[in-house]
Amino acid sequence: MLKNKMLFLVSLLFALWLLQPVKIIAVHRSGTFTDIIAENFPVTDKGKIKW
Numbered sequence: 001m002l003k004n005k006m007l008f009l010v011s012l013l014f015a016l017w018l019l020q021p022v023k024i025i026a027v028h029r030s031g032t033f034t035d036i037i038a039e040n041f042p043v044t045d046k047g048k049i050k051w
Helices: 002-018 045-050
Strands: 021-030 031-037
Touching: none
Parallel strands: none
Antiparallel strands: 021 031
């Protein structure tokens, strides 16, 4: 029973961590290149493309 509760809690915390919005820290431009520094970037490829 304790193992199930612990697994549920860890799963819930992981899901909440994944759902955090992306936060833009800084944008640097030099010539034709742009570097974006972000916090909480999406983990999945689908999430990265959507962002």
